[in-house]
Amino acid sequence: MTVSLVLPSYEYEQSYREYIAELGEEERYPFQLDLESNNFGELLQRLDDFSNGVNIPSGYVPSSTYWLAEGQELIGVSSLRHYLNQRIQECGGHIGLGIRPSHRGRGLGTELLALTLTQARQRGIGEIHVHCHKHNEASVRMIVRNGGVLHSEIETGDPAETVQRYVVPAPNNSFKPTPLRGAA
Numbered sequence: 001m002t003v004s005l006v007l008p009s010y011e012y013e014q015s016y017r018e019y020i021a022e023l024g025e026e027e028r029y030p031f032q033l034d035l036e037s038n039n040f041g042e043l044l045q046r047l048d049d050f051s052n053g054v055n056i057p058s059g060y061v062p063s064s065t066y067w068l069a070e071g072q073e074l075i076g077v078s079s080l081r082h083y084l085n086q087r088i089q090e091c092g093g094h095i096g097l098g099i100r101p102s103h104r105g106r107g108l109g110t111e112l113l114a115l116t117l118t119q120a121r122q123r124g125i126g127e128i129h130v131h132c133h134k135h136n137e138a139s140v141r142m143i144v145r146n147g148g149v150l151h152s153e154i155e156t157g158d159p160a161e162t163v164q165r166y167v168v169p170a171p172n173n174s175f176k177p178t179p180l181r182g183a184a
Contacts (some may be wrong), residue, residue, distance in 0.1 A: 026123035030079035030096030093129035126170035
């Protein structure tokens, strides 16, 4: 069965609830999966507000949420930030995404990122920043397969973890990453 990128809608409410239950206590990506969803209509309105730059909490920027569906089943979620503020330029990037646990290992993250990159290009975003934890080898492969070039690494959190910051260059741009700190 083929997958498609869809906008959040009531059509996927049951699958959304099953997805959240399947995630259990694991850290959820992107952040939209942490939003209150008891009232599904309010969740859909909040996602629409984020997309339209309405009622955005301090420190956030407008962002569009996309769902990856296989038939009627929701199997992935991505978030496209319309621009970067200083905080998410440092750590976060333009795109966050996640794949439902029962569907991981099928290359769907790579496909979801590709589809979300297309949405970013349609919004006119040039260089697209995509960040991930260095230890997350699946995310690293997904980003590189979609043209990501390692820009830099930073240490963040307590305990400190290494976050790798990739850039997917604008079309017809020959992006050259800056050397990593401590690199020869």
